[in-house]
Amino acid sequence: MKTGVFRAAMRDVLAHKARLAMTMLAVLLGTAFVGGTLVFTDTLSDAYLDSAQKSFTGVDVQLRAQRRAGHDTARLVDERLLDRARALPGAASARGVVSGFTALAGKDGEMLGDGWATVGANRGDEDRRYPMAEGRAPRAAGEVAIDAKTAERAGYAVGDTVRLSVSGPVLEERVTGIFHTDDGSVAAGGTLTFFDTRTAQALFAEPGRYNLIELTAKPGTSAEELRRQAQGIVPPGTEALTGARLAAEQADSNAVSVRSLSPVLLACAGIALFVGSFLIVNTFTMLVAQRTRQLALLRAVGASRRQLTGSVLAEAAVVGLAATLAGLVTGTGAGAGVRALLSVTGDTMPDGPLVVAPRTVAICLALGVGVTLLAAWLPARRAAKIPPVAAMSAVHAPRTTRSLVVRDTAGGLLAAGGAALVIAATAMTDGRLPLALGAVLLLVGVIALTPLLSRPLIAAARPALRRFGISGTLAGQNAVRNPRRTAATASALTIGLTLITALTVTGASADKAVRELAGAGVYRADYYVSMANSGPLAPRTEKTLDDLDEVVATSPRREIPALVAGTEQIVVGFRTAVIDQLLEFDFTEGGFAPGDTVVVDEETATANGWRLGDTVEVTWPDGARGALALSGFYRSAFDDGYKVDVSVLDPHLDRPTAPEILVRTADGTSEATKRTLRAALGDSPAIRVQDRQEVADGITGSIALVLNILYGMLALAVVVAVLGVVNTLAMSVHERVREIGLLRAVGLDRRGVRRMVRLESLVISLFGGLLGIGLGVFLGWGIGEIVAAIGIDTWTLVLPWGRLALFVAVSALVGLVAALWPARRAARTDVLTAISAE
Incomplete structure (x- = not known):
């Protein structure tokens, strides 16, 4: 009997192909979206990891400034540490590296590699990781080498003069060489420019100082062993990392935009499948209604309720499986197509094989078949309740109004509860979770009440x-x-x-x-000066702006990570003497004061039970410890946290920089004033000068x-x-x-x-x-x-x-x-x- 019921179910699937086609299409679209998203992100992540590993070929260990709360502490290393690194028993070689943001302009004057890493660094003739395709490495000021992919995109050749900027005036340099690289950032569409070491130190650090040190292990010494040796010589604020760790970090950084978009894509695919479940319920409800006589006859000849339920669910399983497999194939093709499309439109992606991970197949099957079975369960359960006597009349009694009353009552309670929760969430300090829960309950309740x-x-x-x-x-x-x-x-x-x-x-x-x-x-500054890559401006930028007659007040917005009261925090520094001309702080108590003081948002102060005059312990990036007195509490709309005068931060930085400088001018905003500011900064394509309206836009x-x-x-x-x-x-x-x-x-x-x-x-x-x-x-x-x-x-x-x-x-x-x-x-x-x- 079981076999006969199953055969009947399969015949029904084949007999109602047209009616089931749209149900299959709904499941196909949802699973294709899920499969395409997972295939695309896995393929790109794998390609970035492979590319990043090539970038660190020959680098077993790297010494660099520690990163706290996602920020580099901006500490530099010197020749003494480089000499000690060379003397490590497991080190075959050690090389100091100095690098920083370098905006390389194309022949049209626009910055190349916009949106990706555009880096400049030092390179010597002994570096074999970047073989020269043409020419030679730079050896003096005024000379640069550029990567082959950038040279091809921009049409540059050895002997050409290129315009570039490293957070200051535009420099004109002669190309002495073009080199090959597997660097992941270049593969992602960025640029890599090399200078001689002395020039790079002048541009990005200080004479005799480096951003990091790269070590190569001797034969027989593992990277982890060399890392442990190096950990014993690094000063406070510096860390030692293996090349494998660095490759994974770079790959994750390059793929972060794709990874952050992936949950949103999957959520939208889930919504599509949820919406599709209504279509599936409708389809199987109608199919069951149209087969009342057949199902009742099956009951009359001995089929059990479980067998009837199984027959309807078997149809759903076949439909769901077929649609899911088609969706998986479609999604895989879509994932490959999106990557190809991005390459055609100029968004360079690293090469790599298409990755269809087992988890992608499992997730798609679970979602597609699972949603179809769940949506078909109610019609299947309803089919099992058809009495055999209905076979005589060919008409099954319709559902009573009682079921509709129960549905309306449940829907009303859910909708009322959800609406009440949404309203209550608006009065809470952090009502995001209650709002989300209330929205779900309200939506489900309204659907039940429809x-x-x-x-x-x-x-x-x-x-x-x-x-x-x-x-x-x-x-x-x-x-x-x-x-x-x-x-x-x-x-x-x-x-x-x-x-x-x-x-x-x-x-x-x-x-x-x-x-x-x-x-x-709230924003009183007329202009906001920043880098195109949101990186730090050169220290001399502040003085350049201060020296202009049109400028009446400036302040950097300096940020550094620190341990404040035992937790990782970002401490922000301003020139507090003029900050009231540039920003409005809504102080509820106190305000900025001279000396080692700090102001903090009211919510943080309340959470910690702080009062004016209390002190908080701070450990700075250079390892120095101190205490800051609380001089004010302010109400913050969006920029909360710890604020101090720049004089408190600067002693703990090797090279004080800022991602943004706030500027107040005598005559306010005008095109003439903006041109003056840009000209003073060298008309650099790497620097943005924006007024309040442009920031808002x-x-x-x-x-x-x-x-x-x-x-x-x-x-x-x-x-x-x-x-x-x-x-x-x-x-x-x-x-x-x-x-x-x-x-x-x-x-x-x-x-x-x-x-x-x-x-x-x-x-x-x-x-x-x-x-x-x-x-x-x-x-x-x-x-x-x-x-x-x-x-x-x-x-x-x-x-x-x-x-x-x-x-x-x-x-x-x-x-x-x-x-x-x-x-x-x-x-x-x-x-x-x-x-x-x-």
Whole structure:
């Protein structure tokens, strides 16, 4: 009997290929997204690791400044440490390396390698890791060597003069050589420029000082053994790392943007699969309903409930497996295609084989088949409850209203609880987790309530539908005939538009808040000077700006990691004597004071129970210890932490630098003043001079970029929702073949039938879309209230009416597009065949 039931299930799969096709497509799209994301990230990570390992060929151990809280402590090493490293018993050689950001300009004057590492370093004739392709290594000031990939991209040759900048005025250097390299940063699209050692020290460090030391082990000495030897000679603030550790670190750094995007991509794929689950439930519910007589006959001849449940789940497993395998193949191709596309568009990626890891296959199978089985379980369970006596009448009793009452009650409780949690989260200090939980509960509750909500809301559209005559009247009745099916169809679109609307409202509110914050007096500086790579500016940049007649106040924003009160923190330094002309600190108590003092945000002070006058212990990057007196507490909108005068930081730095300098000018902002500042800094392509508006535009531009990426990914959920609407309408048309035939027989023409189906689809899609937009606005408000609670007083709720109207139009378009095939199919129904159908 088991075999017979299974065979019947397989025959049903083959008999309903067309109806299951859209279910398979929904699962295929979701798993393809997951598989493509994992294949792309694994392939790139593997290629970066391989490339990074080549970069450190011949480097067994490296001595460098310790990194705390993700920041380099900016300590330098000297010749004495280099001599001691050469004397280590396990060291075959030791080489001092000095390097730093180097903006190499192309022939058009624009910086090459923008967005990736653009590095300059020292190189001697004895370095065999970078074999010369042409010419020779630089030996004196005014000479450079560049990597072969950069030379090819920019069209440079030996003897050419190149323009470059190392955080200061533009330098013009002669190319004496072009070399080959497997450096991972160059493979990722960056540039590598070599100077002679003395010139590199003058540009990036100090005479006789290095950023790091590279060691090669003697035969028979392992890298780990050499590292242990080196650890015994390094001074405080310096660490010894093996080449393998450095390669993994560089590979991870180069692939960080891909890795950070991967969870977002996977989340969007999960949303698409979740939306697709509604389509799967709908499909199997309809298939079970259409096979009532067959299933009941199977019960009558001895099939058990478990066997019937298993037969429906077997169909789902076959559909899920086929769709998942197709999705995995599609995703693998998509992952390879994205990498090829990035290479074509100029985003250089390291070469490497396509990686399809076993975990990728396992995850895709678990998700695709698992989601399909879970979604089909309810229809399967319902099929098992069909009594044998139903075989006599061929009609199974419909579900009672009791089940709908239970669903409505549960949905109401979940929606009310979720809404209450969202509202409560807005009053909490950190309400992100309660807000997320409340949003999930609210969304699930509203989805459960959708059958109840569909009747009154769709009924409200009936006056408009009557304008289309009998077709409109019938469309309104059909839309509410099966509220569960209508709800499942609309819910898919509701989920997608809820997320998209919440993102849109949050993004529009953030855009306005940033622009108001820039002009609200918090930022009082007229200009912000920084490096194109967000790295440190040269120390002389501060003096260059100070010496200009147009400038009335400047302050670096210096950052260094330190141990403060026993925890890793970033300490920020300003020129506190003039900071009130450049920034506004909202002090609740005290303020900046001379000497070894510090101000801290109010929240940190409260958490530690600190009062004015208390002291906190500090261990600086050079190992020195001290104590700072608390002189003030301030309220922070976004830039909290420990703030001191630069005179407190500078004694602990070998080479005081800053990633940003704030500038106040006598006449405010103007194009003439900006040109003066840029000219004083050598018109360097590596240095950015931005006014407040440009800084705000940069932040809001980043927000818009992120939103556009998320819109594109969430569009997959909308595509799956379209498939759901198509599927529902197609099944609805199949169920109503006899009814459509009778309508045709009494005078409704084909055009009227098409209009009826299109209007039904339109009203269901608009119902789901409007519900999603409403939920999205509410969640966007909740997110905004939490942001405002952390101190951003300029945050206000912004409803972008134009984009919200566009979403309504998209909902309508989804309905019309989804109805094309079902409407055509309904209109082409043969009248006599339809009337005689059972």
